[in-house]
Amino acid sequence: MAWLDNLSATQQFVLFSAIKIACVIGVLMPLFAYTVMAERRISAWIQDRIGPNRVGPFGLLQPMADGLKALLKEDFCPGHARKIYFWLAPAITVIPALLTIAVIPFGSKLGNQSMVIADLNVGILYTFGIVSLGVYGIVLAGYAANSKYPFLGGIRSSAQMISYEIAMGMSVIPVFMLVGSLNLSAVIGYQTGGLFSWLVFKQPLAFFIFMVSAFAETNRFPFDLPESEQELVGGYNTEYSSMKFAMFFMGEYFNMIASSAMMVTLFLGGWTLPFFGLDQPATTVGMGLLHIGIFFGKVIALLGLTIWVRWMWPRFRYDQLMDLGWRRFLPLALVNIVITAVILWMRS
Amino acid sequence: MTMQDLMFYFFAALTLLFGVLVVVNPFSRNPITSAMFLVLTIASMAGLFVLLHAFFLAAVQVLVYAGAVIVLFLFVIMLLDVKEEERRKLKLAGLITGVAAVAAVLGIFLKVFSLGRTGLAANAAAAPLEGGTAPLGKLLFTEYLLPFEILSVLLLVAMVGVILLSKKDLR
Numbered sequence: 001m002a003w004l005d006n007l008s009a010t011q012q013f014v015l016f017s018a019i020k021i022a023c024v025i026g027v028l029m030p031l032f033a034y035t036v037m038a039e040r041r042i043s044a045w046i047q048d049r050i051g052p053n054r055v056g057p058f059g060l061l062q063p064m065a066d067g068l069k070a071l072l073k074e075d076f077c078p079g080h081a082r083k084i085y086f087w088l089a090p091a092i093t094v095i096p097a098l099l100t101i102a103v104i105p106f107g108s109k110l111g112n113q114s115m116v117i118a119d120l121n122v123g124i125l126y127t128f129g130i131v132s133l134g135v136y137g138i139v140l141a142g143y144a145a146n147s148k149y150p151f152l153g154g155i156r157s158s159a160q161m162i163s164y165e166i167a168m169g170m171s172v173i174p175v176f177m178l179v180g181s182l183n184l185s186a187v188i189g190y191q192t193g194g195l196f197s198w199l200v201f202k203q204p205l206a207f208f209i210f211m212v213s214a215f216a217e218t219n220r221f222p223f224d225l226p227e228s229e230q231e232l233v234g235g236y237n238t239e240y241s242s243m244k245f246a247m248f249f250m251g252e253y254f255n256m257i258a259s260s261a262m263m264v265t266l267f268l269g270g271w272t273l274p275f276f277g278l279d280q281p282a283t284t285v286g287m288g289l290l291h292i293g294i295f296f297g298k299v300i301a302l303l304g305l306t307i308w309v310r311w312m313w314p315r316f317r318y319d320q321l322m323d324l325g326w327r328r329f330l331p332l333a334l335v336n337i338v339i340t341a342v343i344l345w346m347r348s
Numbered sequence: 349m350t351m352q353d354l355m356f357y358f359f360a361a362l363t364l365l366f367g368v369l370v371v372v373n374p375f376s377r378n379p380i381t382s383a384m385f386l387v388l389t390i391a392s393m394a395g396l397f398v399l400l401h402a403f404f405l406a407a408v409q410v411l412v413y414a415g416a417v418i419v420l421f422l423f424v425i426m427l428l429d430v431k432e433e434e435r436r437k438l439k440l441a442g443l444i445t446g447v448a449a450v451a452a453v454l455g456i457f458l459k460v461f462s463l464g465r466t467g468l469a470a471n472a473a474a475a476p477l478e479g480g481t482a483p484l485g486k487l488l489f490t491e492y493l494l495p496f497e498i499l500s501v502l503l504l505v506a507m508v509g510v511i512l513l514s515k516k517d518l519r
Contacts, residue, residue: 085380122481125407132415136387139422143380151426158423162416182481 020117024101027296032253033063039307046311070246078145078239085144090240090247093137097254099130104261105185107271107292108281115271115292116185123184124176127262128169131217135161137251138219138236145239153227153235156318161217163325168213170333171206174340175199175266188270192279200267205336207267209329214259216325218252221310223321260302264295268302271295352399359395366392379425383418390414404481 007015037052041059044051053059077086103123107115120126135158142154176182178199179190191198200207216223227235237248264270271291272279282288316324366389370382390413397406488496 120403122403122407125404125411125481129407129410129415132411132419133387135415135419136384136422139419139426140384143422143426155423155426158419162419165416 016113017117024117028101028254028257031257032250033067035253035256035303036066037063042307043311070243073242075242075244080146081239082144082146085140089137089141089144090244092140093134093251094247094254096130096134097251097258100127100258101261103127103184104265105188105270106295107288110285110288115288119183119185122182124172124182132165134255141240142236147239149232150236150238153232157219157236160223160321163322164213164216167325167329167333168210168217170330170337171209171213172266173337174203174206177340177344178202184265187266188272191269192272195274198267198269205332209333210266211263213329214263215306215309218255218259220256220306222313222316224315256303256306257299260299260306263302264298268298356396356399359392359399362392363389363396380422383421383425387414387418404484
């Protein structure tokens, strides 16, 4: 690898970052496809149906058939739509979801490269900033379609996402009071050494509020009021077809993956396991790969939980949703901050 | 000219360009388009903050302004009659006050600039410019505690006022 050593530090940084980005996207795409697949199979299992099992062995090639179908269908743009926003909205939905993943440490080390695309010292603030941009895709989709149901979906979504962003932001503050840093690698470092140093055991209330708010932020059941098939015929994506519709789907699942990854990092110890010394940065390549495996295992477990929740709970009513966000979660999160502060103050 | 200078001019030009497009967009008089260009203006300003190593400010800029305030703008615009705004002609009084306001800001800017760069540069060298979250928090809760508290009281007053205005029969 002599040519590698000849490169300057900046060039190496650019090269390795590009490789990491390519690998992460290369993993995310199949993960998205098979999360959709898993969703369909699990929903079928819960509702005592069979589900998609025709394409390939056990229906495993179904995502490819779906993708091909989305590409080949007619891409219809209604005459009364606002064209520019109608084209932009699906892209604006997907991009923030992808950008969120950039700061999440998905493994410890391979060689001497740390397995995170951008190790920012304001990691979590960056994430919240990007997540808060996610609302534009849906609002603009609702506006661009220029008809009642999408519009109502867009309005609902903007109110819902802003409300739950506040509860979500407040719920993680105790975590950072304990850790003393906004850097996500530091959060993982804090959670090493024993199962009970995982923040989910130290801050169970914060974890619960964060998880429920994450469901609301990603417009998943039981908070999928912006879509709400029965009242709004699909909400913001009513007028969309073919690949543009598929991109909204992609955005939703990328958001799910990103929020699961965030929960794993903040509360479930990230790439660490408290057994066999797996909570120390890897020294060999095998250990590094194992850490990446552990991280994705945890993410997949949380994705499974998200899917299970969707098919187990009925949808909230809109006033109940707002009530839960503003009058239950926000005060609870504030109380949690005060209690954590008092405990930290007593200890010091 | 270093990479950093190039990036500065790039983001500064973008900020100005998008800022102009917010107010005088030759292609569209749609308020939604203006709001979206305001988002882009703020995003480019966040880029400028990053170049100053003020990562916290950059993140908060995107989080608060782009993520929350302008979403609320959009929310309000969508509930209003947008067509009326598109039909509205430019009024002379509006034009005069607008130009006067811009001229006043420009005057202050030039005044500051003519004070000489030596004073500014000396100050900048004295203060640590690394905008980490921890030093910022320490400063807010020690040196700038009073202004910080006054600001939060001001926000509280504004909030109470809004509640009072929106609920007419408050009894």
